[in-house]
Amino acid sequence: MDFSLTEEQQLLQDSINQFIEREYTFDDRKKFLDSEKGFNEENWKTFGSLGWLGMPFSEDDGGYNGGPVDVMVIMENLGKGLIVEPYVPSILLSGKILADLGSDDQKSNYLHSMISGEKIVTFAYIEPQSRFNLSDCLTKATVSDDGYVLDGYKALVHNASASDTLIISARTSGNQCDEKGISLFLVDANAEGVSLRNYSTIDGGKASELTLENVSVSKDSLLGEIDEGFTAIDNAIDLATLGICAEAVGIMGKMNEMTLEYTKTREQFEQKLSQFQALQHRMVDNFMHYEQSKSLLVMCAAKMNDNTEDKKKALASLKYQIGLSGKHIGEESIQLHGGMGVTDEMQIGHYFKRLTTIRTLYGNSDYHLSNYASL
Amino acid sequence: MYNDVVYFALNYKGVLMNLSFSKEDQEFQQEVRSFIEQNYPSEIKEKQDQGIPLSKEDTVKWHKILNDKGWLAVNWPEELGGTGWTITQKHIFQNELAAANTPTLMPFGVNMCGPVIYTFGSDEQKEFHLPKILNGDIWWCQGYSEPGSGSDLASLKTKAEKKGDVYVVNGAKTWTTLAQHADWIFCLVRTDGSGKKQEGISFLLIDMKTPGVEVKPIITIDGTHEVNMVYFDNVEVPVTNLVGEEGFGWSIAKFLLAHERTGIAGIPSLKRELDRLRDITTQIQVGEGSLKDDVMFMSKLDRLEIKLTAAEYTELRTLAAMSAGGHPGPESSILKILGTDLQQELSDLFVEAVGYYAHPFMTEEDLASNESRIGPDFAAPVMPHYLNYRKVSIYGGSNEIQRNVISKAVLGL
Ligand SMILES: Cc1cc2nc3c(=O)[nH]c(=O)nc-3n(C[C@H](O)[C@H](O)[C@H](O)COP(=O)(O)OP(=O)(O)OC[C@H]3O[C@@H](n4cnc5c(N)ncnc54)[C@H](O)[C@@H]3O)c2cc1C
Ligand SMILES: Cc1cc2nc3c(=O)[nH]c(=O)nc-3n(C[C@H](O)[C@H](O)[C@H](O)COP(=O)(O)OP(=O)(O)OC[C@H]3O[C@@H](n4cnc5c(N)ncnc54)[C@H](O)[C@@H]3O)c2cc1C
Numbered sequence: 001m002d003f004s005l006t007e008e009q010q011l012l013q014d015s016i017n018q019f020i021e022r023e024y025t026f027d028d029r030k031k032f033l034d035s036e037k038g039f040n041e042e043n044w045k046t047f048g049s050l051g052w053l054g055m056p057f058s059e060d061d062g063g064y065n066g067g068p069v070d071v072m073v074i075m076e077n078l079g080k081g082l083i084v085e086p087y088v089p090s091i092l093l094s095g096k097i098l099a100d101l102g103s104d105d106q107k108s109n110y111l112h113s114m115i116s117g118e119k120i121v122t123f124a125y126i127e128p129q130s131r132f133n134l135s136d137c138l139t140k141a142t143v144s145d146d147g148y149v150l151d152g153y154k155a156l157v158h159n160a161s162a163s164d165t166l167i168i169s170a171r172t173s174g175n176q177c178d179e180k181g182i183s184l185f186l187v188d189a190n191a192e193g194v195s196l197r198n199y200s201t202i203d204g205g206k207a208s209e210l211t212l213e214n215v216s217v218s219k220d221s222l223l224g225e226i227d228e229g230f231t232a233i234d235n236a237i238d239l240a241t242l243g244i245c246a247e248a249v250g251i252m253g254k255m256n257e258m259t260l261e262y263t264k265t266r267e268q269f270e271q272k273l274s275q276f277q278a279l280q281h282r283m284v285d286n287f288m289h290y291e292q293s294k295s296l297l298v299m300c301a302a303k304m305n306d307n308t309e310d311k312k313k314a315l316a317s318l319k320y321q322i323g324l325s326g327k328h329i330g331e332e333s334i335q336l337h338g339g340m341g342v343t344d345e346m347q348i349g350h351y352f353k354r355l356t357t358i359r360t361l362y363g364n365s366d367y368h369l370s371n372y373a374s375l
Numbered sequence: 376m377y378n379d380v381v382y383f384a385l386n387y388k389g390v391l392m393n394l395s396f397s398k399e400d401q402e403f404q405q406e407v408r409s410f411i412e413q414n415y416p417s418e419i420k421e422k423q424d425q426g427i428p429l430s431k432e433d434t435v436k437w438h439k440i441l442n443d444k445g446w447l448a449v450n451w452p453e454e455l456g457g458t459g460w461t462i463t464q465k466h467i468f469q470n471e472l473a474a475a476n477t478p479t480l481m482p483f484g485v486n487m488c489g490p491v492i493y494t495f496g497s498d499e500q501k502e503f504h505l506p507k508i509l510n511g512d513i514w515w516c517q518g519y520s521e522p523g524s525g526s527d528l529a530s531l532k533t534k535a536e537k538k539g540d541v542y543v544v545n546g547a548k549t550w551t552t553l554a555q556h557a558d559w560i561f562c563l564v565r566t567d568g569s570g571k572k573q574e575g576i577s578f579l580l581i582d583m584k585t586p587g588v589e590v591k592p593i594i595t596i597d598g599t600h601e602v603n604m605v606y607f608d609n610v611e612v613p614v615t616n617l618v619g620e621e622g623f624g625w626s627i628a629k630f631l632l633a634h635e636r637t638g639i640a641g642i643p644s645l646k647r648e649l650d651r652l653r654d655i656t657t658q659i660q661v662g663e664g665s666l667k668d669d670v671m672f673m674s675k676l677d678r679l680e681i682k683l684t685a686a687e688y689t690e691l692r693t694l695a696a697m698s699a700g701g702h703p704g705p706e707s708s709i710l711k712i713l714g715t716d717l718q719q720e721l722s723d724l725f726v727e728a729v730g731y732y733a734h735p736f737m738t739e740e741d742l743a744s745n746e747s748r749i750g751p752d753f754a755a756p757v758m759p760h761y762l763n764y765r766k767v768s769i770y771g772g773s774n775e776i777q778r779n780v781i782s783k784a785v786l787g788l
Contacts, residue, residue: 129660131730136662156731177662199749200736202758268527334765338525339550342595342765349596357734366671
């Protein structure tokens with residue numbers, strides 16, 4: 001049994017940490033958030049040239065043949081830096097779908113330039129009523145003479161306003177919650193009938209509500225087979241789930257570090273806060289939450305290529321734990337900072353907010369616990 | 376519902392009594408209810424129900440309505456404008472206000488500074504300040520905490536040096552809630568640096584318009600401006616603004632903290648918000664049903680409700696003991712912990728309930744604007760509230776400090 005990273009993975013980790021140290025300080029990040037797109041395009045190209053964007057893809061697809069462990073390494077370290085660039089939507093979701101379903105043409109038109117950092121493609125699948133159910137899809141696509149016509153509404157589409165193209169799930173047959181009958185389409189973000197209502201999210205990201213009215217797309221915008229999009233959606237969400245859980249572990253580690261540091265510096269009653277046993281035990285609990293989360297993360301990354309049931313069970317365990325530990329570490333870290341913890345000026349609150357949205361993304365703890373029970 | 380509840384309270388002898396609302400109490404309840412119905416301004420009610428932040432004017436308006444009726448300073452002595460109500464009546468009153476979702480009034484004048492002034496103040500102070508606290512013309516803020524003195528309040532450093540008939544005040548206060556709207560600030564200041572740290576503290580009333588007072592905003596993680604830094608640079612305060620004797624400030628602060636902690640549990644509002652969340656679960660679509668069908672989620676609401684009942688009856692027992700002649704002492708620390716835990720848990724259940732629609736960042740301006748909200752209306756204020764409510768276990772003496780108080784003063788450790 002060996003839990004250590006390979007030399008390449010170690011180098012990858014070092015290069016991300018170096019990047020954050022040099023180019024992604026808290027003040028830099030603030031500037032990126034305030035820009036129009038909500039992140040920095042130069043950074044994105046840098047990620048491309050350093051090979052981070054191509055990591056999850058095969059060499060044939062123009063990638064670097066990385067596996068789930070590499071994705072884990074990237075996301076955990078991006079988490080430590082609280083990176084807002086769209087790695088999850090454009091790479092782990094849309095990139096994965098294109099890699100699974102894309103034709104040669106589609107790959108060369110989209111995937112290659114996504115990997116190089118030139119194009120951003122987001123994935124629109126959440127609907128107001130769908131909550132966490134991936135097969136709940138009311139947006140409709142009907143067959144027309146020269147392709148398809150899409151109508152419907154998608155919620156919380158991350159980084160849509162910075163995307164050139166959207167992958168959109170739409171029902172081509174069956175009932176609201178059927179797995180069969182969902183198809184995936186590549187849609188130009190500027191196509192007629194596509195309208196976005198853009199907003200910031202609480203964790204520093206950007207998202208949009210997306211309305212589709214009579215949006216015509218050509219035949220070759222269909223990804224894979226008609227009615228058969230569900231498996232690719234499910235696989236992409238699985239990879240993204242691993243990704244955000246790794247991100248959460250990076251965040252939790254960082255929050256624990258910052259809290260320890262703060263309590264070792266701040267004095268009340270002529271003592272460092274870290275000298276109060278009541279608080280020491282709280283930090284021990286935070287540390288144990290981190291260790292359990294990290295253990296399930298490593299376990300899950302190792303099982304991503306196993307048979308479906310083992311992988312699903314691992315993912316459900318992991319995301320369940322991240323929900324619990326995310327709440328615990330998040331809230332406790334703020335509490336131990338006292339009033340300083342709730343100020344916008346301190347970094348800790350920003351980590352807390354990202355950890356809080358991750359608790360919900362791709363299903364909260366309850367959802368994953370029921371998944372686990374049903375497996 | 377608590378309307379016709381039969382509730383128990385322990386009297387000070389520890390005998391279990393069976394109390395039900397008397398006929399007079401029921402009539403009183405009816406009187407309160409119809410007063411609210413007839414006098415609660417609809418434009419304020421609308422804002423409250425939609426989670427739109429209230430302006431200072433809104434809050435002052437409601438304050439004045441209650442004061443005109445004589446129902447503002449519920450706990451003050453009758454001769455100073457109090458109500459003389461029994462604890463049952465006070466309980467009924469608070470529950471009715473909360474159930475109607477009326478504005479939370481600023482506690483700093485009526486609940487904090489007022490009682491300090493009528494208990495410890497000079498006749499001139501009473502005459503000058505009490506009427507203005509009651510009619511809402513003067514807003515107070517609380518200047519206790521300093522950058523170096525949070526939990527260890529007694530270590531505070533803001534200095535007041537007596538020079539002739541003024542104190543010259545220098546230093547900085549922090550976390551001062553709504554100082555940007557306040558006319559006066561009541562401060563703990565150091566008048567003596569020798570001796571035990573608690574002994575050199577005095578209680579001083581300062582007009583915010585005095586030259587040398589500067590207020591700077593602190594923005595919190597929910598993006599709002601609720602707290603401030605308040606700087607004092609050679610601020611000259613008349614010695615007549617000292618409350619009680621020099622060096623008596625710590626005793627006053629302890630008296631006041633006990634007052635601050637009783638209301639802090641916020642039980643009546645918790646009940647209303649829990650009911651509201653139950654109602655919202657029917658409106659949240661999950662597939663072809665609603666969130667109400669989710670047994671896992673709904674059982675969390677039941678668990679919370681049981682905890683809430685335990686807290687409510689703990690409060691009633693404390694109130695009963697107080698009305699039998701006790702003081703709000705260390706027991707109020709229990710209520711502070713129980714109440715704020717519940718407030719935070721409930722705020723998190725709201726976040727869970729609305730799912731992805733907790734993620735859009737809604738600023739106060741967004742909430743107040745006429746533009747339609749992202750997602751259902753009830754979802755928008757949920758995340759800002761969850762983030763903002765991190766504060767309740769930190770302020771008013773953190774929950775860790777409350778536990779220290781209980782362990783020392785109640786358990787004798
Ligand atoms: C079933 C059983 C089997 C055992 N087997 C063995 C054995 O095989 N060999 C052996 O040598 N011993 C054995 N022990 C003894 C065991 O190691 C001791 O019980 C243990 O070290 C606790 O000591 P104590 O019982 O004196 O409790 P105490 O030390 O008196 O502790 C009482 C409580 O105070 C807490 N406490 C103590 N100090 C602190 C502190 N500084 N900070 C915070 N909390 C504190 C403890 O955690 C505990 O909750 C066994 C005990 C049990 C119950
Ligand atoms: C939103 C908000 C509004 C506020 N409004 C006001 C106001 O209007 N006026 C005012 O004067 N103050 C106000 N406060 C200040 C508040 O009272 C302090 O934040 C509080 O006393 C904690 O002090 P601190 O923030 O310095 O934290 P610290 O004292 O530094 O505490 C940090 C952490 O250490 C813990 N801790 C400290 N000492 C001990 C100990 N001995 N044992 C165990 N744990 C310990 C604390 O519980 C906390 O978790 C407000 C605070 C907030 C957040």
